[in-house]
Amino acid sequence: MAKTLITSVLVLMLASLVWLVYTQGLRVFTKEQARQLVVKQTQPALPQVILLDATDSTHALRSWTMQQNKLVIVEFVYTRCNAICRSLGAEFQQLQAIIQKKNLQSRVGLLSISFDPEHDTPKVLAAYAARLKADANIWHFATVKNHNQLATLLNFFGITVIPDELGGYQHNAALLLTDSQGKLVDVADINQTQVILDTWLKKYASVGK
Amino acid sequence: MVKKIRFSWQISLILIVGLSLPPARHFLEADMRMHMLVQFPLLIIAGVWIGLLLPNYLKIKLSPYNRYGITGLLIASSVTSFWMIPLALDEVLVLPSLEIAKFISLLVAGVALAISWRAAGFLIQGFFLANVLPMMTVVGWLYLAAPLRLCNAYLSSQQESTGLALVYLSILAIIVWLMSFFVQGQKTDAVEL
Missing domain, CATH: 1.20.5 (Single alpha-helices involved in coiled-coils or other helix-helix interfaces)
Incomplete structure (x- = not known):
């Protein structure tokens, strides 16, 4: 025994x-939690993936966030989505409202990146932005210019996109924070928008001032 | 007898090799339900099969370390609980080393179950099941009730139906086990080694 x-x-x-x-x-x-922890620990530099925005101009991702010289909160969507991106869209609308109300335009920006470049051309993105009443000074919309860079981009941000039964996609939703140094510095779950914005503004108080 | 054993070994081997072939793996792992509710049990069954065919001298050698099947059932419950972690389910799809660990550990769990179950007797079997089955129910309920997807690689509909199936299966298993006790009466109470 x-x-x-x-x-x-x-x-x-x-x-x-x-x-x-x-x-x-x-x-x-979960993989999402694992990803969040890795990002917080390593704060990786953004890749220079070429993006195409809703006004049809191109930007390299890292340079773009650095030029803006503020915190940029990134989300991934596709415009045909009516599930999780809807709530993400609503989160971003709330964030925009707060930014406008508190006059934070110089400190925080928003960026929605579509992972469906096939469908989400600049025209479609512009219509989507109009539908969400996006303020062009705060909130940008873009997708990848070269479809073959999509995998790099999604992989970097830890976004897994899988086709669902209805011809759409399912993907993990998160608020991804980039700083003025062109680094990905934090990842937060959606549905805690206000709290997380306050936290981030305090933590990165010097950015954009 | 020798012939029969050889034949059975072959079936078990075919099952393991078949499951580890890339097309079979991709097919079974593309769907969360197939992954957890078909591939996992098949691997455990292949392990049980090996365990039942283990030569007697080996069983005798192992038995001092596995009185009343305690060690074996601990191994089986540790392994199965690990593979219910959503992160493991996700990572196994992209990390070959973890995939190999999954195959080996589930086979080992099967072997451990096979050589421990009868030795355990009703009380220790009950202890084992009272650990594993409620855990299955809870994990199933978590998968079912989680507002977000827990595995990035699987659709939320699959997560829900996997959760529901885990809840049903665990309840069914409890009922079957209790019924088998009543059918067999006190016979199973005698500890066999």
Whole structure:
């Protein structure tokens, strides 16, 4: 019985160790959480993927966020979406309203990037922006210029897009924060918009001032 | 007898090799339900098969370390609980090393179950099931009730139906196990080694 006891304890210890290491101390249970932690720790530089915006002009992503010299909150959408991007759209509308109300235009910007360049041409993006009543000083819309750079972009931001049964897509939604140095510095779940904006403004108080 | 054993080994081997072929893996892993509710159980069954065919001398050698099947059932429950973590389910699709670990660990869990189940007797079986099945119910309920997708690689509809199936399966398993106890009466209570 002693041998069984020892082996059992060893098995339990090994299992607990694997659990603790794999979930990084019971903090990470989903890929989304894992991604958030990695971003916070490494703050990777944005890739220079060429984007095409709603006014038909092109920008390299990192340079673009650096030129704006403010915090830019990025989201990924496709304009035909009527599930999660709708709530993302609503989140961004709320953020825009707060930015306007508190006069934060010089400190925070918004960027919606479509992962459906096939359909979401600049024209479509412009119509989408109009539908959401986007303020052009705050909120930009873009997609990739070269379709073959899409994978790089999605991979960098940790966005997984999978086709659903209805001819649309499902994708993970998050608010992605980039700073004026062209780095991705934080990832937040949607539905905590106000809190997270305050937190970010405090944490990056010097940006855009 | 020797012939029969060889034949059975071959079936188990064919099952394992078949499951590990890329087309079979891609097919089963493309859908969360197939991944968790078909591929996982098939791997465990392949392991159980190996366990049942394990030569007696090996079983005897192992038995001092596995009195009442305690160690084996611990291994089985540790392995199955790990593969219910959404992160693991997602990462296994992109990390070959984790995929290999999944195959091996689920096979080992099957082997462990096979050589431990009868030795465990009703009480320890009950303890094992009282750990694993409620965990399945809870994970299933989490998958079902989560407002967001927990696995980036799977559709929310698949997550919901996987969750629902886990809840149903765990409840069904509890009922079947209790019924088997009543059918067999006290016989299973005797510990066999």
